[in-house]
Amino acid sequence: MNIDLSGSPQLITKTGNKNQSADSYVLRNALKMIDANTSHSANASKKTYPYWFILNPAADKGRAKKRVDWLKKSLKRQELDTVIQLTTMPSEATAFASQAKTCAGIIVACGGDGTLNEVTQSLVHSDSVLGCLPIGSANDFFKNISEIEAEEAGISHLFNATVQPVDVGQVFYQAEHTSSSRFFLNSFGLGFSGRIAKMAAAITWLKGDLTYIYALLKVAANYEAMQANVKLHTQDGIISLDQEKIYMLSIGNGKVEAGKFKIAPQAEINDGWLDVCILKDISRSDLPRWILKYLTGKQIGESQIVYAKAKKIEIELFRPECLHMDGEVIENVQGKLTIEVRPRALNVLSSKKLS
Template sequence: MLLVYFMDSPFKRPCFIVNVSADRNRAVRHINWLGIEVKKQWLDSEILIVKSGTDLTRLAKEKADHFDLIVACGGDGTVSRVAGGLAGSDAAFGVMPMGSGNDFAKAAGINRSLPECLEILIRGNITAFDMIRYSGDAQGWSANTIGLGLDGLANYQAGQIRNLKGSSVYIIGLLKAIRQFHGSSITLTVDKETSTGTYLMATLCNGPWEGGNFHVAPGADPADGILELLTIRKIPVFLLLMYLPFFLRGPAAWMRGVKSESCTSLEIESARPLTVHVDGEHISSEIRYLSMEIRKSALKVIH
């Protein structure tokens, strides 16, 4: 039976990187099941158990030299860092979603049960996904979204909440962020077109989802070679709060101060330091300059 399972998969040597800190340390409950199922399927495999603070980008890059499939087992932060290590690599990238939001998994159509995701890995259908390369006051890769200003601060505040999960955590984080951040004078260069204004936030999207249930860029497709940019200028707080429920479906043209547009590159220069997240991971609260651009077909994703 083992031999039959082994021959069903196009991948001979998978490496599973399991972040037991994902989903507020709840991901640990999947380790025994995963070990049993992986041994059934592959004769030669490795399961690495890691915790918060591990340099997953470096680890994934090293493992890509020895394995033909690298699987990120965790939430969006785990997915982002592992994907960053595989950008431009020949190794295929798989996901076992074990986080609270799983935004990348939604974009890839694989936000399913773990047994179903394992079957997806076995079939091995691959699509080349784009990624976002960013540099400036911070540098790295994004697989899904980069949020600056209010978005980044809301994400940071949500990360401080330990006793809740789901979209309610992000909403509480946003309410706290609204009290702290009131906008900054920002110069945006979108595909070489420059403008300046007072903005509350900017979110650059490779995928359509953020914060678990917020459809911030409904038109985003991580395999189409285009990014979607959402910006919100400084508007009254009551308007911002009124808009919030609608972002479960996506921004609308009638929303004052809200703009969605397509692009392939973005530069941001801010008069005030901005809080920034990359794929839901807090990067810094001291960002004044960031350059971001699409890198087409940078990641071989199984979905």
């Protein structure tokens, strides 16, 4: 089988014969990965597994490119032959993952939640396994699958984890008069949080949580609530909101987005449900109180909050809006949207035992 890595830069990390050519190494390693045992255990000390790393140098406002040499050295210490591919443009990680899953069992997304989102698009409903090397800004999804902080994570968690199935959300939407669908792994935001994600993506001079706090304050200065019809398909029936003025609509597969905001405190990434948190229209002067509630996860039960677990969410917008999926921004979304859960549709490496 020919492995086509053309059209983008890639680094080959090898721990075998130093005089071996890169081309012969790629072929040998690819063939080995095709034939390798892809058992659902990630204990590298007992078995050899095929790993393929897709690294986004633009993650964390471009700071991730400084981690390439670190990753090469870390893999060499593990005596692990593998491939590291570097992305050069948006959506390239999706294409790389589509290629890699034909010859590798474990695809490691190296970046933030956006990089994970891109890789996820190619791995849902497949036998491939998603690994996470958190070198992005917020690294929200990583919080669901690890007991350690992203800042403390090396690469050892990738070899001391187990493969566990998790849910994903699928969004059907229309933007620029084109119908599309996309998966999200951690969170979906419409309205206020969609605008924040857009603003945060444009900020290059701040890092981590400060980026989202600054973006929040900038967006809040002139944001007006959106009007929408919403139907939530819950275990207890349909919850309908008709022509409701909504400040923010969040859907969580994971609990946290934008670093520290607990948009879905009761969410579990493998319970077969999506957690919906709707904040109805609020005054600008009341926003600081709500920020505190979302930071602490204490918004549930408030009269301005609708919180429910749903299998399906239907939304009808009355104006074009901005949404995000795992921080990936889509503008000018209009008309009707449908969001559905896809239970246990993705295999991930997790060092945390999921309930």
